[in-house]
Amino acid sequence: MIQRSQRNCLKGGNMGSRKRHTWTWHGLFLLMICCFFIVQGEVAAALDAPPAWSPGQWWVVESQTYNTGKIRRGDTPGWDSKVGWRYQVEGTEDLEGEPYYVVVVTPLEGNKCAYTFRYWFRVSDRSVGRREVRHPARNPEVQKDIGPPVVARSFNNKPNLLSNFEFPALPVTIPVFSSRAHASSAGTPRTLSQRTQAATKISTADMKGKADQAFMAKVGARVTPDSSLVKISQGAAVIENQYWNAGLPWCVYGEQSNETFTSRRYWLVDMGSN
Amino acid sequence: MKKSLLRTMIFGCLFVLTGLFLSAPTLAARVDTGSVDGIWSSWYWDWVDDSDPSLFDDGDAMQRFDTLVSDSTYTSYAQWWEYQYHGPPENPDKWWGHCHAWAGAACWERQPPKYKVVRNTATGVKVKFRVRDRKGLMCEAYYNDASGDVADFMISQPSPGVTWSWLRAEIKGNDPMWGKKRGFVGELYYGDEVWNYPIYKYKVVCEWDPSSGYYGTMTLWGAGDGDPRYAQSTELYSIKITYQFWGVELDNNGWPTTHGEWTGDGPQSRPDAIWRPQYPTTWETYLGNPYLYNDALNVILFNKQK
Numbered sequence: 001m002i003q004r005s006q007r008n009c010l011k012g013g014n015m016g017s018r019k020r021h022t023w024t025w026h027g028l029f030l031l032m033i034c035c036f037f038i039v040q041g042e043v044a045a046a047l048d049a050p051p052a053w054s055p056g057q058w059w060v061v062e063s064q065t066y067n068t069g070k071i072r073r074g075d076t077p078g079w080d081s082k083v084g085w086r087y088q089v090e091g092t093e094d095l096e097g098e099p100y101y102v103v104v105v106t107p108l109e110g111n112k113c114a115y116t117f118r119y120w121f122r123v124s125d126r127s128v129g130r131r132e133v134r135h136p137a138r139n140p141e142v143q144k145d146i147g148p149p150v151v152a153r154s155f156n157n158k159p160n161l162l163s164n165f166e167f168p169a170l171p172v173t174i175p176v177f178s179s180r181a182h183a184s185s186a187g188t189p190r191t192l193s194q195r196t197q198a199a200t201k202i203s204t205a206d207m208k209g210k211a212d213q214a215f216m217a218k219v220g221a222r223v224t225p226d227s228s229l230v231k232i233s234q235g236a237a238v239i240e241n242q243y244w245n246a247g248l249p250w251c252v253y254g255e256q257s258n259e260t261f262t263s264r265r266y267w268l269v270d271m272g273s274n
Numbered sequence: 275m276k277k278s279l280l281r282t283m284i285f286g287c288l289f290v291l292t293g294l295f296l297s298a299p300t301l302a303a304r305v306d307t308g309s310v311d312g313i314w315s316s317w318y319w320d321w322v323d324d325s326d327p328s329l330f331d332d333g334d335a336m337q338r339f340d341t342l343v344s345d346s347t348y349t350s351y352a353q354w355w356e357y358q359y360h361g362p363p364e365n366p367d368k369w370w371g372h373c374h375a376w377a378g379a380a381c382w383e384r385q386p387p388k389y390k391v392v393r394n395t396a397t398g399v400k401v402k403f404r405v406r407d408r409k410g411l412m413c414e415a416y417y418n419d420a421s422g423d424v425a426d427f428m429i430s431q432p433s434p435g436v437t438w439s440w441l442r443a444e445i446k447g448n449d450p451m452w453g454k455k456r457g458f459v460g461e462l463y464y465g466d467e468v469w470n471y472p473i474y475k476y477k478v479v480c481e482w483d484p485s486s487g488y489y490g491t492m493t494l495w496g497a498g499d500g501d502p503r504y505a506q507s508t509e510l511y512s513i514k515i516t517y518q519f520w521g522v523e524l525d526n527n528g529w530p531t532t533h534g535e536w537t538g539d540g541p542q543s544r545p546d547a548i549w550r551p552q553y554p555t556t557w558e559t560y561l562g563n564p565y566l567y568n569d570a571l572n573v574i575l576f577n578k579q580k
Contacts, residue, residue: 063423064423065421065422065423065428066422067422068430068547070461070468070546070547071374071420071428071468071470071547071549072374072420072468073366073367073370073371073373073374073468074364074366074370075420080421080422081423083423111423112423112424112559113424113552114552114553114554114555114559115552135553136555138553138555139572144312144382144383144384146452146553147452147453147454148453151451151452151453153449153451161436161529162427162439162440162443162449162451165427165428165436165440166426166427166451167425167426167427168422168423168425169422169423169424169425191523191531192435192439192530192531192532192533193531235436235533237433237436237533260430260431263422264422
C-alpha cells in the first residue's frame, strides 16, 4: 500500500493528491475495522476461558421467580420467596466422543421441588449436551403414573425452545465460553430456538454491586479483575443477563426477562469443594 | 414440425406451472391435532356462598373431613378455616375459586371414580365421602400449586409459536417432559380475571402466506368447571376456545420456529398463561387448608386400582 501510494505521489499533480487522500481514507477505514475487531476480541476474551470446575466442587445458587398475580385469584404481583439449589460437579463423562462435566443440581431445604437434576456441560465451552430429571416414585394406587423415574433430554449442544421455559425457578442457563461462538452469534435471534449472546467487560465494582454481599465478603480473595456482563437472548423473547467473574464457578447474579417483565433472578451465595 | 414443437413447449410449460402451483404451500391447509386422556371436570368451588356446593357448606367436604378426624382430644376446624379464608369473609368476587388447584390436580391425579366410606378406627365414626367431597378435598390439596418455583413450566402471555410448541410437545406427545404425553393448564382469560382449565386437546388449522408465515386458528379444549353439577359427575365436560393467529413459521418437522402474533383483542383473543405444577409427592405439598393432613387424605382419596 505504501509503495503504491509512493508511486502515485511520484506521478505528481492533483490526481496524485486526490489518490493520496483516497488511500488515506482507505487506511483510516482499515484502521477502524482493525480497532473494531480488537475491541471485539477483548470482549470475547472475557468468555474465552470457561470457569474452572473440578470434580467435587460445589456452589449454591438462590433464585426467585416473579408471580404475575394472574394465575391464582387474589394473588398480588411480586417476587416469590427465594429457593436454594446446590450444584456439584460429579465428574466427567463422554458424550459422543467429547468430555462433559456432569453437574448434579439438588433443591435445598425450603425448596419444594421434589426433583433432582443432572446436567452435562461440555468441558471445552460449557454447552449443555443433556439433562436428566430424577423424581421420586408416586403412589400408583392414588395417583396417575408419571412414567420412568429418570427422564433425559439430549440437546446435542443445540438450543431447545422448550428447555428455555422448563423449571422456571432453576437457573441453568450458561453462556457458551468460546470466542468463535461469541463472534458468530451476536445480534437478535430470529427464530424461537436460536440463541445469541454478547459479552461486555464491566468493572469489578459493577459486578460486586449485583452480587450477594455476604458471599462477596466470603470469597473476596477469589475475585479477579476480569468481570463481564453477558446477555443471552433465547428465541427473541427470553433474555438472560448474567454477571460473571473469571474467578468464580457460576455467575454471581443473573436475571431472566421476557418482553414485559423480569421473571427470574438469582445469586451465587456459596461455594466450596468436597 | 414447428407447430408440434410449439404445442409441446406450451403444454410442457403448463404442466410445469400446474405442478408448481399445486406444490406451493399456499393451497396446502395444514392441520395439527393432539389429545391426552385422563383429564377430568369439576366445579370450581367458588368462594361466594350463593351457589352450592361450596367446600365450606354444612354437609360438604370440609365438614365431613372434620367429622371423620375429630375425637375427644382433637377438634378439626377445616370447615371453619375454609369459610374464613376461602369464603365470604374474604369479600370475594363471584369468579374467585379453586380453578387453578383443580386444573393442576386434573393433570396429575386420577379422578375419584365413586364414593368411599371411611371409618375412624379410634372413634368408630364412619363418614361417606361422595365424589364431590373427594374432588373438593383433592382441589384444596392443590391450592398452592400456582407458583413459578414449583412449576414444570409457566409462561406468561405465550405467543402462538410458543403455545403451539408446548401443545405439540405435551398434548401431542412429540417431546414430552416426562416421557409420555400429559395435559397442562391454560389460563385462558386474557384480562384481569383468572380462568384456568386443564387442556386435553388441540387442533391447529392454518395456511401458508409467503409474506408472513402460517396463519389460521388454534382451538383448545379444556375440561370444564362452570356448573355445580360437575362436582359430583365423573363425565368429562368441555370448554372450547378458538384463537386466531398469523406469522408462525415451521421447520421441516412441523415445529414452530417463530413467535407469530395473535389476532384480535378481548378476553378470549389469546391465552394469558400456560403452565403446569410439578407433581406433588404428598397431599401436603401444595395444601391450602391447614387442617387437612396427609394420612387422612391418603385414605379418603385412595382408589383401589384393578
